[in-house]
Structures are given as C-alpha cells and as structure tokens.
Amino acid sequence: EMQLVESGGALVQPGGSLRLSCAASGFILADYWMTWVRQAPGKGLEWVANIKEDGSVTYYLDSVKGRFTISRDNAKNSLHLQMTSLRDEDTAIYYCARDRNYFDTSAYYDLFDVWGQGTAVTVSS
C-alpha cells in the first residue's frame, strides 16, 4: 500500500524554526516529484513547494521563498521541509503529497495522488 506519513509538527514561537519530514512507503520516492500543501485552521488549501525527482529543481510559494527549504533523501525514501523565520500566518496543517505525472498525446499533467495525514504547525508566542 502506498503511504506517506508526516512528522515534525509542533508549537513554535514566531521567528523560530522547524523541520518537517515525510516518510514514503509502498512506492519508490525517487520516481516522483513531491509537494507540500498546507491548510490554515478553517481555511482552504495552499500549495507551498515542490521538488523534482532528483532534487535538482524546486519551486516555492512567494511568501515562503527564502524562509522554507524543500529537500529529499531518496535513499531513505524521505521528504523534508525546513522552515525558518516562522510567522503566525504559517500556522497550518502541512501535508506532503506525491506529484504524479500523466502524459497525454501532446502534453503532460500533474496530479497529487497520494497524500499524508498531515502534521500540525502552530506559530504562537
């Protein structure tokens, strides 16, 4: 069974740091782009960052650029999100998700087809 399990969420003070992890099982992490998505309490979904299969390419939401770093360790089948200079507005459930590519005749598409259960990050003094 394909599974993602996040960990590392905690209560942290504004300006603090936290490292989230996502452990993959049931599939080969190295074969997929991976993504972090967050959801603030009572709010909608927000894409945060993603990373290419080999870790050579990353993209970020503007509001986290320079503060968050996405990385992966394919040998350990794990994904990470290093978060620094945390702000109140970073409070959310953070989900990791597998980014599966679908190839059509002349284009390819992404879908987030496997999700973790989420880990809670609370930024508060």
Place this chain on the structure above:
Amino acid sequence: ATQMTQSPSSLSASVGDRVTITCRASQGIGSDLGWYQQKPGIAPKVLIFAASKLERGVPSRFSGSGSGTDFTLTINSLQPEDSATYYCLQDYNYPRTFGQGTKVEIK
C-alpha cells in the same frame, strides 16, 4: 500568480440531485486543472485531473469539463458520502493555486 475563483462557495442539495461547481482561472491554463475532494479532518483526494480525466477508483458520477479559463465539476446523482469541500487546482504554472473551495452539504 494565476487566481482560481470557484462558485458557489457553498451549496445544499438532495440525494440524487445533479450538482455543478465552477472554477474560473484568471488566465488561460489549457486543460491543466484538477479537482480535489476533502472531508473534515482528512487529507484531500484527487477526483479529476487534466480537466476531464477521472482518477482510477473514483465513482463515475463525478465528471469534469472545460478548458482555457472556465471549468466545471459535475456530480451526477449526489450521494450522502459526497458531502465534502471541493477544490480546483491549476497545474499550468507556478505557484500552483487552488480555488477557495465549495462546501457541498446534503439536505
């Protein structure tokens, strides 16, 4: 960033009804759009990708259509287990952006 605007923000319908949710992109995104279902306290689940392709294992009462800027998710014959919040997501460019969500309740 490409803004995704969903409507309505919520709706209430009866079992067996046909339900339609729309998503409008602030710029053309081809067919680079997916639909996700989220139930309270649970991670989202993909229903539709590439605007109209049904993810494996998803009931056929769910369908998607549209291209460019206007997209639709249709639920034919609404079931009690379809009570959830539905989000569109564009994968045309970065940052990826979700719609604000549509909460579907069963009367």
